[in-house]
Amino acid sequence: MKKYIFWALAALLMVPVSCNKGNQDNPMDEPATKDLAQVITFKTAATVQARDIQSIEFTEASRYIVTYTVTKAEGDNNILFGSYTYSNGTFHLSGFGHVTINGTEVTITTDTTGGSPVTATATITPTTTSDTPHDNLCRNWKVGKIIIGLSGGSFGAAGIEKVFNNGINMDQICTWMDDNNITISEENRETLLKYTVKEVCVTGAGSIAISFSQANPFLGRYTLNNSNISFSFDSDDIPFITSGQFTGTVSFEGNTCLVIAQASMVHNEKTYNATFEMTLTEAI
């Protein structure tokens, strides 16, 4: 018997050790304002400071998104994005004002001196997320490491990949593209530099908002089915990005989220396949 035990132990020594990384989609801690997440949709646009508000979304992670109904004009912005706190039944929206909900009546008071409260009727829809991937994804994120891959176009069958460890820094990205014969004009470079990403906010109501260093924030929509994500933006202002449609996957580990998304871009009439692998870290 001992002999067999010995042989079994000896055989075990020869077996390569493998380790299971485990389920990477373990639930993360609940974001701070998960229970307050809701969407206020005005039945008739609420006019505040001469602008018509279509909706206000309070996210799971202390951010608000005010959406205006006005047609986007040059230099204008159709959304307002910021952080909020809640106390005594009132939402306090940084840089905007205060929102109080009483049944279907919503009262908005702006921070502007002399601004009078505006009350309008709205539909209030609490936001609920129903599965772990949504629970994990719906919060604020900062872009840490990003790997950008480009193929097709002037590269033919080949392609290039580059790691940027400091998030979506458009200055570094433009230089890298220039170095690889995807020349960026001064005008386009100036435009692109405004789009250095500050924060990405994903909400249970299906919104995804991206704030930039200098440009107005983007508001897009996403769908998440298990680990498969697709999202879209109005990308008219960004050079080269022909379509704001992205498809990809998400996975979670610890307090980080890995998003791998593909899109296409056109430069000098050549179409490139672009891949973005973004490691996102939760931002409070």
Add this chain to the structure above:
Amino acid sequence: MKKTVTFIAALAVSLMGLTARAQDKQIANHLAVGITTGLDGIGLEVALPMSPYVQLRTGYSLFPFAFKGNINLGKIEAGGSTRDLTHTPIKASLWHGGAGKLLADIFPGRNTSFHFTVGAYMGPGKLFHASADLSGALDPADYATMAVTYGQGADKISISTDPKGFVNADIKVGVVRPYVGIGFGRAVNPDNRVRVTFDMGVLITGGFKVQSYSYLRNPKGDPSVLTSAALIDDEGHQIDNGWIDKICGFPIMPMMKLNVFFRLF
């Protein structure tokens, strides 16, 4: 490597204990240590009889030699400048990391020299390993942060330098490689202190993988396997006509060894 050495040591010590109790049954009543040389490199083996018809061998082998030289990889455009890779230092070796083995010699007669051998070789399976030093040609900021790719989707190959500026490539076979073969000579013979034996046969590799690594996502390297599907030209035509897949799909490779055993008792 440490694991294999530990295994051999544990095996040898245990066999000595077993030997005493097995004297009457002629099981493990002798022990021989051998030096081997062959297509698996240079190695050490321990052998003992299990019966007049079966002898067991276990051991470890490796190629202690490496080729060092310079190769011409041409000049490439990267990071906005031309990088001269015409004299790139390269180091290449066979069976990188070595291999452990467990073999059973089966003799058709009590006194025959001819035998069949079955068993397995175990180890990293790096049949060929090459490492090219690009540290002098690249900016250190590009080490493990810049890759070239080829192909699309699941067949995409991504190759970068490691964090020290080296590009690594392997021809890899399975970690466990069953062996079948024939041979001549008994590793343990009670009548002779020194025995010379010979093995020839095939390792069942399950095919070969030609692979390089990208270190962009993992400092230990993510392998990229070269397939015919990845080798396409700018018009989308396959460059190698499927030969890479055909060659890499060949499931066996030859093995040949010459061994000298010294009977300890």
